[in-house]
Amino acid sequence: MSDKQMNKSRRDAVKLMIGGLATVPLLNLVGMAAAHAEDLPHVDPATDATAQALKYVNDAAQADRATNARPGLPPDQQRCAVCQFVLAETGAWRPCSLFPGKLVNENGWCTSWTMKAG
Missing domain, CATH: 1.20.5 (Single alpha-helices involved in coiled-coils or other helix-helix interfaces)
Known part of the structure; x- marks a missing residue:
């Protein structure tokens, strides 16, 4: 045994x-x-074609979120930090699946903003 x-x-x-x-x-x-x-480099809204197409801005307060609001949160609460496309939970600049190889500002916003699940 x-x-x-x-x-x-x-x-x-x-x-x-x-x-x-x-x-x-x-x-x-x-x-x-x-x-x-x-x-990684930061997304430059002035020169990046994808950023221009998605109306990306580094400061969501400068975006016309009310006109382009997406469901999930009130327009004034929509920003990259709570978007499902952002691939990191922390940091002032984070990778985003919409901008491969570049970082977006946690306080940024674009017209593809989608509320993070969960």
Whole structure:
């Protein structure tokens, strides 16, 4: 009976080691993505064609949100920080799926604003 107990604990130890080793590359990817995001350029509404098409502004207070309001929140509360397309939870400048390779201001806004689920 003690032999079976030993085999089970060895199996558990091997599973734990393999699981631990598998998480190391994943943690490296997460760390590299965060570091890479800090190096991205900011969206420039004056020169970026996508920003102009979506009427993106770095300061939502400067946007005509009342005319272009989207459902979900009152126009004065709509900004990039609470948009589903923004890919980060914190930071003054965050990656956005509408502007690949660039960062948007957390207080920005565009006509594609969509309330974050949840």
